[in-house]
Amino acid sequence: PVQVSYYRNAMTCTDHSLTRSDKQELVQRYQEPHTDNMSTLEQRFLEAAEKVKTLTQRPTDEELLELYALFKQGSQGDNNTDKPGLFDLKGKYKWEFWMKKKGLTKEAAQEEYINFVQTLLEKYTSEK
Template identity: 60%
Template sequence: MTLSFDDAAATVKTLKTSPSNDELLKLYALFKQGTVGDNTTDKPGMFDLKGKAKWSAWDEKKGLAKDDAQKAYVALVEELIAKYGA
C-alpha cells in the first residue's frame, strides 16, 4: 500500500524509533521541497549549525519538482516504517 503525502507526513511522527540525523535531514528536505518548492530563503548564520544543515539539505533539492519530492518523501517514509516500525 502506498501512502499519500499527507499520510506519510503524519505517519513519520509515529515511528517507534527516531530516524538518524541524516534520515531526518532527508525527510526535512523532501518535505520542504514538496510543500514549498525551491529554497529561496537566506542561509542561516555560521553559528546556527542545525539551521544551516537543514537549509543545505533543502537547498540540495533545488530544481526537483514538488510532485517528485512528495513521491520521494513517501518512498523514504515507507522505508523508515519498514526499518523502524510505526
C-alpha cells in the first residue's frame, strides 16, 4: 500500500514513485465529500446545514444564534475559545449561545440541529 501524508493535501506524498496524475487523483478524492466514512447522523447533519441555506425568509436573531450554537456544538464540541472583547457584540452573543450548549454531546447537538433546521424550513419556506 502507498504511504501518504494527508495534511489536507495529498500532494505531500511520501512515496515518490507516484506519478503526478496519481497524486492529483488522490487530491481530488480527498476534496470530495466522504460519505462512506461518515455516520448516517453526520450525513443528515451536513445535509441540514445545506438545506438551511434555502430558507426564503430570514429567521429571527435568536433563531440564528441557536442555529449557530447547535452547529458549533455539533461540529466542534464544547466552546473552549476566549470570550470576545467588550466591543464585539455579535461575537459575544454567538459565544454566549454556544457556551449554553456546553456538556451537550456532538451527537445530541447534531440531532437537535437537524430538528431545528426542519422547524425553520417549515416556518420560513414551503419545503418540508
